[in-house]
Amino acid sequence: MIIVDDDLEVLEATEMFLESAGYDAAGYVSFDQLKANIGSIHADAMIVDVRLADDVDGIVAYSELRAMGWSVPTIFVTGHGNIPMAVRAMRAGAVDFLDKPYLPQRLLKSLADALAPEQDNRAALALMERLLPTEAEVLACLVAGKTNKQIAAELAISLRTVEVHRVSIMEKFETRSLPDVLRIALKAARLAETGLQP
Numbered sequence: 209m210i211i212v213d214d215d216l217e218v219l220e221a222t223e224m225f226l227e228s229a230g231y232d233a234a235g236y237v238s239f240d241q242l243k244a245n246i247g248s249i250h251a252d253a254m255i256v257d258v259r260l261a262d263d264v265d266g267i268v269a270y271s272e273l274r275a276m277g278w279s280v281p282t283i284f285v286t287g288h289g290n291i292p293m294a295v296r297a298m299r300a301g302a303v304d305f306l307d308k309p310y311l312p313q314r315l316l317k318s319l320a321d322a323l324a325p326e327q328d329n330r331a332a333l334a335l336m337e338r339l340l341p342t343e344a345e346v347l348a349c350l351v352a353g354k355t356n357k358q359i360a361a362e363l364a365i366s367l368r369t370v371e372v373h374r375v376s377i378m379e380k381f382e383t384r385s386l387p388d389v390l391r392i393a394l395k396a397a398r399l400a401e402t403g404l405q406p
Contacts, residue, residue, distance in 0.1 A: 209233040209319075210254040210280070212242055214261035222255065225312055231319070237261070239269040246273075251280050253303075253322045255315075258286035258293060267293075271300050281322035285310065292353045294387045298394040303328075305387045332395040338380040346373040350386070351393050 209231040213219040219235040226233040234249070236242040238260060242249075258266045270282055284297045287308040294305040304318040321328040339347065342363070349359040356370045363370075381389050 210242065210249065210251045211235045211256075212237075212239060212254065212260070212266065213257040213285075214238060215257070218257075225315075229316060239264065239266075239273070243273075246278075253319055254280045254282045256282055256284050258284050258297065259288060267297050267300050267302075270302070274301055283315075283318050283322060289387065291350070291386060291390070294390050295351060295353055295394070298391055303395075304391050307385075307387060329395065332392045335381050335392050336396045339377065343373050343377050343380075346370060347377055347389070347393050350374070351390060351397070 209226050211219055211222050211226070211233060213222065213235070214237050216237065219237065223233045223235045234251070236245075256266045256270055260266055260269070266284060270284075281303045282301070283304040283306060284302050285306045285308055286293065289305065289307045297305045303322040306314060306318060336344075342365070345363055346359055349362060354362070356367055356374070359365075360367045360370045377389060378384060378386075381392055383389060383392075
C-alpha cells in the first residue's frame with residue numbers, strides 16, 4: 209500500500225493505521241520521491257492527497273504515472289474537495305475520492321472495493337439500475353458538475369424536484385456522500401464505455 213501526502217503527521221498516522229489493519233504500507237511525501245523508488249515498488253493500491261507541497265496537483269501527477277503505465281488502483285483524499293474535483297479525479301481513473309476528515313472504516317471500505325474491483329463493478333451497475341429515468345438524468349447532470357439550479361433549468365423541473373431526486377439517488381445508492389454517488393456513476397459509465405461487464 210502506497211500513501212502520498214506532504215503532511216508528515218498525516219502520512220505517518222495513515223501508515224500506522226493501515227499497518228494495524230494488516231496492510232503493508234509505505235509513505236512518500238511527494239511524487240518525486242515515489243518516482244525515484246518506483247522501480248522497486250510492488251503495491252496493491254495507492255492513497256494520494258490531491259493538494260501536495262509546491263502546488264503539485266495530485267491528480268495531474270497521478271495522470272502522468274498512468275501515462276507511464278502505472279495501473280495501481282488509487283484513492284484520492286482531500287480536505288478541500290468539491291464536485292468538479294471529485295469528477296476530475298474519477299475521470300482520471302481513481303477508484304474513489306474521500307473528503308478529509310474521513311472515518312477510518314470508510315477508508316478500509318474503499319480499499320476493500322479497490323482490491324476487489326469485480327465485486328465493486330457489479331455493485332455499481334446494480335445500484336444504477338435502481339434509478340428512475342428522471343433520477344438518471346439528474347445524476348448525469350451532477351456528474352457534469354452542474355448546480356441544482358442549472359439542472360432544474362436544463363430538465364425543466366423545479367429546484368425542489370431536483371433536491372428530492374438527489375435525496376432519492378443517495379438513498380438508493382445507500383450513501384450520504386455526493387462523492388460516493390459520483391464514484392458509482394462514473395464507474396458504471398466507464399464500464400458502459402468500454403463494454404466491460406463484471
